[in-house]
Amino acid sequence: MSEINSFPQTLTIAGTDSGGGAGIMADMKTMQECGAFSTAVIVAVTAQNTLGVQDFQALDPKLINEQFSSINGDFKIRACKTGMLADAEHVSIVVDNLKKYDFGPLVLDPVMIAKGGAQLLSDEGINTIKNDLVKLSELITPNIPEAERLADCEIKNKDDMLLAAKKIKEMGAKNVLIKGGHSESLEVNDLVLLDDESHFWMKSKRVDTIRTHGTGDTISSAIVSRLALGDDMKSAILYGKDFVEAAIKNTIQVGHGHGPLNHWAYNAGGNNNEI
Ligand SMILES: Nc1ncnc2c1ncn2[C@@H]1O[C@H](COP(=O)(O)OP(=O)(O)O)[C@@H](O)[C@H]1O
Numbered sequence: 001m002s003e004i005n006s007f008p009q010t011l012t013i014a015g016t017d018s019g020g021g022a023g024i025m026a027d028m029k030t031m032q033e034c035g036a037f038s039t040a041v042i043v044a045v046t047a048q049n050t051l052g053v054q055d056f057q058a059l060d061p062k063l064i065n066e067q068f069s070s071i072n073g074d075f076k077i078r079a080c081k082t083g084m085l086a087d088a089e090h091v092s093i094v095v096d097n098l099k100k101y102d103f104g105p106l107v108l109d110p111v112m113i114a115k116g117g118a119q120l121l122s123d124e125g126i127n128t129i130k131n132d133l134v135k136l137s138e139l140i141t142p143n144i145p146e147a148e149r150l151a152d153c154e155i156k157n158k159d160d161m162l163l164a165a166k167k168i169k170e171m172g173a174k175n176v177l178i179k180g181g182h183s184e185s186l187e188v189n190d191l192v193l194l195d196d197e198s199h200f201w202m203k204s205k206r207v208d209t210i211r212t213h214g215t216g217d218t219i220s221s222a223i224v225s226r227l228a229l230g231d232d233m234k235s236a237i238l239y240g241k242d243f244v245e246a247a248i249k250n251t252i253q254v255g256h257g258h259g260p261l262n263h264w265a266y267n268a269g270g271n272n273n274e275i
């Protein structure tokens with residue numbers, strides 16, 4: 001007999017992307033492909049396309065609280081993530097709601113600057129993430145510039161990445177994934193530092209493309225989905241890396257700038273064959 005809410009459900013707490021490639025749109029497409037039912041709390045709305053972010057506005061706190069309450073009142077969320085949170089006030093609203101409700105393990109994607117250069121989180125917002133949100137996270141997934149800001153250090157090589165990951169873990173994140181997409185090497189190296197202090201690297205060939213809009217949203221959402229489906233953290237992270245790799249390799253031609261990923265690619269066998 002089926003039971004209400006037995007299906008794996010996830011929650012993304014982030015900003016929208018009118019261009020469909022990043023933010024909540026990328027999160028929900030990824031979660032769908034990964035076999036989870038996704039819900040969303042919209043924190044900010046952006047006017048955005050593959051050429052950049054033209055404008056954005058964060059939502060009224062009351063409406064954000066109501067979205068959290070609506071989701072809590074009906075669904076059983078097994079894992080959640082945060083993305084673009086705009087400013088300190090909105091980070092604090094999210095912190096309060098995550099303390100109030102049980103939405104399962106939190107994957108914190110500390111989105112700061114969009115690929116096109118727009119600042120999606122204020123400096124004060126970064127401090128509030130460091131002080132209040134990091135300690136609620138089961139996993140934090142900064143890219144290299146975000147890890148530099150969080151750990152307050154410069155990252156030039158793999159040793160620096162490991163040092164930064166250790167500093168971020170000391171702030172209270174249980175597990176840390178530093179994504180290597182912003183390095184200059186031909187090989188992309190993502191670092192994972194696990195709760196038990198062990199670490200490993202996820203290596204892939206750099207794909208020569210500017211169509212990398214929403215890579216961070218995609219890997220973190222794939223991880224959240226797998227956690228909701230019952231994977232342990234390490235398996236979920238390895239799955240997320242495979243998922244995003246397929247989505248980057250199998251380019252789709254959409255938009256004139258930093259185009260979106262191919263979210264169908266993984267399920268279409270996109271890590272084995274070009275599709
Ligand atoms: N050009 C690329 N080729 C292959 N993998 C990439 C490329 N760019 C990013 N990735 C991968 O995509 C994921 C997101 O990385 P990154 O771009 O650093 O994050 P963000 O989107 O948050 O800036 C990582 O797993 C990274 O290794």
Ligand SMILES: Cc1ncc(COP(=O)(O)O)c(N)n1
Binds near residue numbers: 014216217
């Ligand atoms: C609403 C929203 N969330 C996240 C990103 C980051 O994605 P990217 O770094 O690929 O621009 C974005 N551009 N917009």
